[in-house]
Each structure stands twice: as C-alpha cells, then as structure tokens.
Amino acid sequence: MLTFLPLLRSLIFLETSGQILKRKMDEDPQYISPSKKIRIEEGWREYRASDGKMVTLPPSWIAMLEDSRYLPKPRNEFEHLKDDLKAGSWVDIPSLGQVPKGYRVSEILVTHQMLELWNEMEEEQRCGYFGY
Known part of the structure; x- marks a missing residue:
C-alpha cells in the first residue's frame, strides 16, 4: 500500500502540454488554443452576407457562395x-x-x-x- 501511493501521485502530475490542451478542449468545447485559431483562420476573407452584415469565412466557402452555377x-x-x-x-x-x-x-x-x-x-x- 505504501508503494502504491507515491506511484499514484507521480501518475497524476505526469501530463504533457498536449494532454493538458486536450483536457481543456474536452472540458470546454469552446476552447481553442490561440496558435491553432490563428492557423485555422489564416487566409480567411471578409464577405457581405445577404442581410448586409460582414462575416469572415474561409476562401472555399466564399468561392461556393460566389459561384453562379448553383444559384x-x-x-x-x-x-x-x-x-x-x-x-x-x-x-x-x-x-x-x-x-x-x-x-x-x-x-x-x-x-x-x-x-x-x-x-x-x-x-x-x-x-x-x-x-x-
């Protein structure tokens, strides 16, 4: 029993930064690391929606919206x-x-x-x- 407690204690504190990030994302689905968010939104552009509001979208979405073949x-x-x-x-x-x-x-x-x-x-x- 005495050898089990130190082993358990060491297992609790051995967590890599990747595991910490994964745990944060599991606990809070809205959480996205700032570096990942920058990579995701890289190259996104402004697009005026049909209601007149400006939204930021990936280029592939804008291409679909502006394509006249599927009106x-x-x-x-x-x-x-x-x-x-x-x-x-x-x-x-x-x-x-x-x-x-x-x-x-x-x-x-x-x-x-x-x-x-x-x-x-x-x-x-x-x-x-x-x-x-």
Whole structure:
C-alpha cells in the first residue's frame, strides 16, 4: 500500500502540454488554443452576407457562395408550394441550388409531420417566436 501511493501521485502530475490542451478542449468545447485559431483562420476573407452584415469565412466557402452555377430559383417560384397542400400528395419543387450527386428527383412527398411543422413555423413568423 505504501508503494502504491507515491506511484499514484507521480501518475497524476505526469501530463504533457498536449494532454493538458486536450483536457481543456474536452472540458470546454469552446476552447481553442490561440496558435491553432490563428492557423485555422489564416487566409480567411471578409464577405457581405445577404442581410448586409460582414462575416469572415474561409476562401472555399466564399468561392461556393460566389459561384453562379448553383444559384437557387427566385423565391416567387416557390409560392405554388403553399397552395392546397395535403398529406400524401407529391409536390414538384424548384431548384434550391446545387443538386446532390445521383439525386434526380425534384418531387417530395408531403407528410403530416411536415404540415404540422410548416404550420408552426408560419404561426411563429406571424406572431413572433414568443407569441407576442
């Protein structure tokens, strides 16, 4: 028993800086070391979002946002989706942008859950999230 305590004590204090950093990141997911953060954000640029706010993004994201090949259809082409929706009906949807590889269907099956969710979202939009 006496030999076990010193061994246990030495095991507690033998921790490398990498282990300390890993422990900090495990304890606090928001923690990123300053040196790693600099490497991650290196080369990032400012981009004006659709709401007019400036955001800092990686160059690959900006390239995707500025690429005109995958532009979604205008909002008014989605208006027909609101008309006469019933569970079990198939609805043809316009392009939302880039089509996933191997995806060829432009129709979706409307379910009861979808209708409930859309009604809740519409109510929140009309009355605000908290109902006032």
